[in-house]
Amino acid sequence: MRTDRLYIGLGKTLAVGLVLIWSLLPIVFIVLSSLKPGVEIFAVPPKFFFTPTLEHYVNLWEKWGTFFQGLFNSLVVTVGATLLAVSASAAAGYVCSRYRSRFLTGSIFFLIVVRLIPPIVVTLPLFPAVNWLRLNDTHIVLIVLYATFFVSLGTILMRTFIDQIPRELDEAAQIDGAGRLTILRLVILPLAAPGILAVAVFVVVYAWNEFLFAFIFTATRAKTAPFVISEMIGSIDGVDWGVLFAASTAQLAPVLLFVVFMHRYLVAGLTAGATKG
Numbered sequence: 001m002r003t004d005r006l007y008i009g010l011g012k013t014l015a016v017g018l019v020l021i022w023s024l025l026p027i028v029f030i031v032l033s034s035l036k037p038g039v040e041i042f043a044v045p046p047k048f049f050f051t052p053t054l055e056h057y058v059n060l061w062e063k064w065g066t067f068f069q070g071l072f073n074s075l076v077v078t079v080g081a082t083l084l085a086v087s088a089s090a091a092a093g094y095v096c097s098r099y100r101s102r103f104l105t106g107s108i109f110f111l112i113v114v115r116l117i118p119p120i121v122v123t124l125p126l127f128p129a130v131n132w133l134r135l136n137d138t139h140i141v142l143i144v145l146y147a148t149f150f151v152s153l154g155t156i157l158m159r160t161f162i163d164q165i166p167r168e169l170d171e172a173a174q175i176d177g178a179g180r181l182t183i184l185r186l187v188i189l190p191l192a193a194p195g196i197l198a199v200a201v202f203v204v205v206y207a208w209n210e211f212l213f214a215f216i217f218t219a220t221r222a223k224t225a226p227f228v229i230s231e232m233i234g235s236i237d238g239v240d241w242g243v244l245f246a247a248s249t250a251q252l253a254p255v256l257l258f259v260v261f262m263h264r265y266l267v268a269g270l271t272a273g274a275t276k277g
Helices: 002-035 053-064 065-098 102-115 119-132 140-162 167-175 180-191 193-211 212-217 224-231 241-261 263-270
Strands: none
Touching: 002 053, 002 193, 002 224, 053 065, 053 241, 065 102, 065 193, 065 224, 065 241, 065 263, 102 140, 119 140, 119 212, 119 263, 140 193, 140 212, 167 180, 180 193, 212 224, 224 241, 241 263
């Protein structure tokens, strides 16, 4: 029996190790390549020992100043989309948790269906509408699109977390004269903080890395970091791989650190409702 458990434990450890290698190897390659001299990036055989250089980061600053403006745009859009998505998801999740009706049940099903639609499908009908509203190449169009795309998942997650909060707390607050908005703000949201953070993690990761909407609806003023990186790849002067890897590292580092710091809430979001009896 102990031998079987040992084999199972070793198997799990091996599986986790393989997944980590598969996931981290590209990241390690990009980061190390951003620090290698240009001639050593694609050397055969690969050089694992080299003298680090910041030359590519200097060239990134000098030749691609628009990338850092793109990082700022990504930050503005990500923060705005996260605040909007979390606010809408929390309110909708509270309603879906505390009220039961066929309409709300159908709404939840509709949210799931909408979430399964590929983003590219909605870009064509949206483009003339965005042009008519004169929102092209603005932060607000990306904020609204990113938040809208994740309100469905956020609502379902928030409903699951709020379902675990006893209704007696709502009733006690109502007896004390609190309205629905007051109950949501002072009672529900503090207790559902893990759910709010889980939704925020999903939105941040998506909004920071999203490319399709940024490519279609922005051009100069609001283009994000992934869009600028795509311009580096399509540069008429050819691809400077060192600079490209430096830009990828600079774009990857903030969201990677954020996910590492918030991983417990990401796991909570992925497992929400799994132990509900």
